[in-house]
Amino acid sequence: VRVAIEQRFGPLDEWRSLRGLFTGLAALGLVVLVVLALTTDRFLSVENIKAILSSASIVGIMALGLTFITLIGSLVSLAIAATAVMGAMVFLAELHLGLVPALAISMAAGAVVTALQGLIIGAWGANPVILTIGAGFLLSGITTKASNGVIVQPTGGGWSTLNSTPLGVPVGVYVMVALALLFQFVLKRTVLGRRITLIGENRDAARAAGMRIPRLTAIAFAVAGASFALGGAFLGAFNKGASAQLEGTSTFDVIAAVLVGGTLISGGRGSALRTLAGAIVIATISDLLLLRGFDTGAQILLKGVLVVVVVLATWVASRREGAA
Amino acid sequence: MSARSRAARRLRPETVVPVLSFAVVLAAFLLTPVYHDHTLSDFDVFNTLQGFASLGLIALALGLTIIAGEFDVSVLGMQALGGVLAVKAGASSGVLGILAATAGCAFLGALQGGAIARLRIQSMPVTIGTYIALLGLTNVVAGNETLTFSNTDASIWINQTVASFFSPRSLIALAVFALVMLVCGATRIGPELRALGGDRRASRVVGIPVDRRLTALFGVSGALAGLAGAMLAYSNASASLNPGLQPLVLAAAAAVLGGLSLRGGRGAIWGLLLGALAVSLLEQVFTITALPTSSAQIVFGSLLLVVVVVDAPDLRSSLARLQARRTSMRQISPQVKPKAQRS
Numbered sequence: 001v002r003v004a005i006e007q008r009f010g011p012l013d014e015w016r017s018l019r020g021l022f023t024g025l026a027a028l029g030l031v032v033l034v035v036l037a038l039t040t041d042r043f044l045s046v047e048n049i050k051a052i053l054s055s056a057s058i059v060g061i062m063a064l065g066l067t068f069i070t071l072i073g074s075l076v077s078l079a080i081a082a083t084a085v086m087g088a089m090v091f092l093a094e095l096h097l098g099l100v101p102a103l104a105i106s107m108a109a110g111a112v113v114t115a116l117q118g119l120i121i122g123a124w125g126a127n128p129v130i131l132t133i134g135a136g137f138l139l140s141g142i143t144t145k146a147s148n149g150v151i152v153q154p155t156g157g158g159w160s161t162l163n164s165t166p167l168g169v170p171v172g173v174y175v176m177v178a179l180a181l182l183f184q185f186v187l188k189r190t191v192l193g194r195r196i197t198l199i200g201e202n203r204d205a206a207r208a209a210g211m212r213i214p215r216l217t218a219i220a221f222a223v224a225g226a227s228f229a230l231g232g233a234f235l236g237a238f239n240k241g242a243s244a245q246l247e248g249t250s251t252f253d254v255i256a257a258v259l260v261g262g263t264l265i266s267g268g269r270g271s272a273l274r275t276l277a278g279a280i281v282i283a284t285i286s287d288l289l290l291l292r293g294f295d296t297g298a299q300i301l302l303k304g305v306l307v308v309v310v311v312l313a314t315w316v317a318s319r320r321e322g323a324a
Numbered sequence: 325m326s327a328r329s330r331a332a333r334r335l336r337p338e339t340v341v342p343v344l345s346f347a348v349v350l351a352a353f354l355l356t357p358v359y360h361d362h363t364l365s366d367f368d369v370f371n372t373l374q375g376f377a378s379l380g381l382i383a384l385a386l387g388l389t390i391i392a393g394e395f396d397v398s399v400l401g402m403q404a405l406g407g408v409l410a411v412k413a414g415a416s417s418g419v420l421g422i423l424a425a426t427a428g429c430a431f432l433g434a435l436q437g438g439a440i441a442r443l444r445i446q447s448m449p450v451t452i453g454t455y456i457a458l459l460g461l462t463n464v465v466a467g468n469e470t471l472t473f474s475n476t477d478a479s480i481w482i483n484q485t486v487a488s489f490f491s492p493r494s495l496i497a498l499a500v501f502a503l504v505m506l507v508c509g510a511t512r513i514g515p516e517l518r519a520l521g522g523d524r525r526a527s528r529v530v531g532i533p534v535d536r537r538l539t540a541l542f543g544v545s546g547a548l549a550g551l552a553g554a555m556l557a558y559s560n561a562s563a564s565l566n567p568g569l570q571p572l573v574l575a576a577a578a579a580v581l582g583g584l585s586l587r588g589g590r591g592a593i594w595g596l597l598l599g600a601l602a603v604s605l606l607e608q609v610f611t612i613t614a615l616p617t618s619s620a621q622i623v624f625g626s627l628l629l630v631v632v633v634v635d636a637p638d639l640r641s642s643l644a645r646l647q648a649r650r651t652s653m654r655q656i657s658p659q660v661k662p663k664a665q666r667s
Contacts, residue, residue, distance in 0.1 A: 075448060078569065124636035127586045129395065129448060130576055131632045137573050138625030144618035251569075252456050265449035297463025304457025308436075311453055315445045 057172030060279035063257035065227020073200035073267030079136030081247035087229025088236030099158030114225025122217025162237035183272035200267025338583035342595035373494035376604035381552035383578035393521030393588025394447040399549040401458025406553030407563035418478030425554035433546020441538035521588025
């Protein structure tokens with residue numbers, strides 16, 4: 001058996017040593033993090049923990065949605081920021097109808113736009129990364145045109161509710177945690193979630209089992225799109241306005257949160273709670289670096305390195321499991 | 325080889341697509357005086373080639389990995405890092421700056437290529453991570469602010485007009501294309517790249533040193549993107565810290581218009597050249613007609629959507645099924661000429 005495995009995956013000892021390397025790296029990282037946390041002034045204060053959670057919330061909400069796309073085996077979307085900006089604009093423009101209708105319309109718009117992409121990817125096997133770059137570009141162009149290049153202002157007062165802090169914690173944090181629990185339940189305990197996971201794990205088997213891959217992919221993308229728009233609405237409320245400038249680096253922040261959570265990039269393995277953890281870990285590290293006086297460049301660099309290491313480690317772990 | 329199979333070979337998508345897309349865009353370019361009040365001048369060609377100098381090299385960096393069945397998102401980060409490295413190292417000597425950018429990015433590219441090859445992991449997620457890390461590194465190297473390039477001699481030299489259409493910058497880009505074309509055409513590297521993209525396992529079985537090739541491939545990809553960033557920074561006399569997604573969108577469009585398949589294993593360097601020239605010409609047409617950025621975004625976004633759908637594997641198989649059904653129906657009917665059975 002060992003010979004057969006080694007023929008396929010390379011020498012087992014090599015995999016073991018790699019796994020050891022990554023475990024060592026992870027342990028080292030954790031120790032460094034804890035030591036830094038304990039020795040940094042103001043880090044372990046309630047105020048700071050609230051600050052970490054609130055800075056994780058918007059990225060976290062969008063990342064929870066992206067988890068569905070990654071799980072079903074469609075890698076990632078590169079249209080996240082563009083969809084979020086559209087969500088923010090629609091939300092602010094429809095606020096005159098009231099908070100809940102505006103949120104609903106915004107999320108529905110995000111869901112439809114993203115579900116269409118999912119339908120094409122699921123039905124024809126189009127390359128998800130290129131398709132979503134194209135869709136994101138198209139969407140940015142359309143939203144810039146629709147808003148005439150000016151900042152979209154809120155048409156009602158509901159936006160301030162999204163910025164409020166009941167019990168001292170921002171609404172976004174409650175929404176992020178609630179969404180994480182809801183998505184965790186959907187992914188692990190419902191037929192829909194299990195189907196999405198199976199498609200990501202083994203597309204051919206799912207097809208053979210008669211699953212409607214295009215429809216399920218569209219649903220996964222719709223959930224993601226609604227989450228991007230919801231995150232966008234918070235972003236718009238926070239900035240009390242929306243323009244293309246809002247895009248920033250959110251696409252890659254959201255992808256980083258999902259990947260750092262340890263969801264397998266090729267799909268089929270991962271969870272909403274992992275993504276929640278990923279978003280919080282990134283926010284914690286950024287916060288630590290900020291308190292320690294490091295600049296944005298160092299924060300981005302560390303985030304990227306973290307993504308690479310976790311992606312490789314998750315991959316090695318899953319291969320090792322497959323080989324055992 | 326019969327005349328028929330030679331004709332079929334000439335009509336393969338990697339031949340037809342680049343020629344057709346280049347011809348269409350060239351026509352649009354040449355017809356600008358008709359639909360827009362503008363007289364074409366040498367400068368329009370010059371400017372197209374200036375655009376090509378960045379876009380072409382990025383398209384080549386990305387395209388080589390696409391042919392081998394990979395996808396290097398980190399070209400965006402390499403371009404940014406290359407610009408900053410060149411501006412930093414090229415203050416006294418322009419050549420030194422270019423060398424530093426190219427070598428630095430080649431090293432980092434080979435490093436990630438080695439990891440991708442050894443772990444046999446998909447390159448897209450890894451390169452998304454390295455892209456983020458490279459943007460961070462670029463910020464750190466530049467000290468978080470846009471750098472201006474003090475070596476004006478180098479800026480002037482690289483932008484000067486040569487033979488009315490060219491500049492040293494676009495000539496270097498064209499020379500790099502020629503070199504890559506030569507290497508891929510005259511050695512086994514070209515067919516090996518396509519083999520890597522077509523069937524990775526079979527490539528290993530027939531003895532292609534897959535890991536070494538992938539390491540080198542990502543090294544070359546990094547070097548090309550770094551070179552593009554360096555020359556762009558010289559040309560603009562400043563290095564931007566974040567190029568945005570636009571270069572990747574244009575490069576992906578150039579690759580697909582160049583007849584490459586996003587699934588790997590198909591495409592030629594000359595096709596990629598035509599694809600990159602087509603996209604550069606299109607950009608120049610947009611410049612001439614003063615199209616707003618948002619409209620250009622809509623055009624490039626739609627273009628990418630259309631090509632990615634046309635390239636989608638299952639769309640093709642469903643169309644092929646449809647065609648097969650039609651062909652078999654035609655074969656039953658009496659009009660069929662026996663000639664079709666010859667080969």
